[in-house]
Amino acid sequence: MPFNARITMPAEARAGDIIEIRVLARHPMDRGGQSDGKGGIVPRKILNRLTATYAGEQVFRLDMNTGISANPFVSFTTRAVETGDIVFEWREDGGATYTRTSRLVVT
């Protein structure tokens, strides 16, 4: 299943407002050890990190382990400081990364 992410946040905010950002990624988060139905086992493959970078600085980071569900949902907040892109980056076991951006207009 290809990686896919849905980012829900306000498109614009006043400077100083605290906005909530909700992120839903599509990922099986294989914790490893299950049967693959063919006599083998599925290796561990999870998204182990999500970072959010906004206005030149990392504003949020989530380190995930196998205790996070498949299709992980994350909600966090940030203070609107300037118009710009919020960059979300997921890191997967094995080193693959996925990046999505979302624009916030600050008035």
Next chain:
Amino acid sequence: MSSPISPRSGRPELPTRRAVVAGGAAAAAFAVLPARAQQGEPPQPLAELIARITEGAVPERGRIVLDIPQLVENGNSVDVRIRVESPMTEAEHVRWIHLIADKNPFPDMARFHLTPRAGRAEVATTLRLATSQTVTAVAALSDGSYVLADGNVVVTLSACIDGG
């Protein structure tokens, strides 16, 4: 549970006298191993798990709220929300929030790293719970202290079932 799905999913039995004596000797040998939980090891006591992430400090209760349902039908996805009372300024903020499920094969579930730019110390995610247990949230504050909240969760359908 009369027929545990796997050896780990049952409640740990009380140790026998013989096991305690043997355990004392084994503990000395185990002490040099890394404290990280590995699959196949018996669940570590919660106090030990907390002490490891707080580097020995004892967290206080209060100023942190853990929102988690008391009864969940499906342990594969459990909504959890954590709020910490904090002004989130440079001088006083929450550094991180750590989630522990002591009966999961890997008890450390996640760590949220926050900065003063979060504005508010409030995060949410979805967890995977192997069995009915206590979920603990530990938050590290910028002054070096720790706060803790926990919640008992009854899970009717556990995660970690093969093919489930």
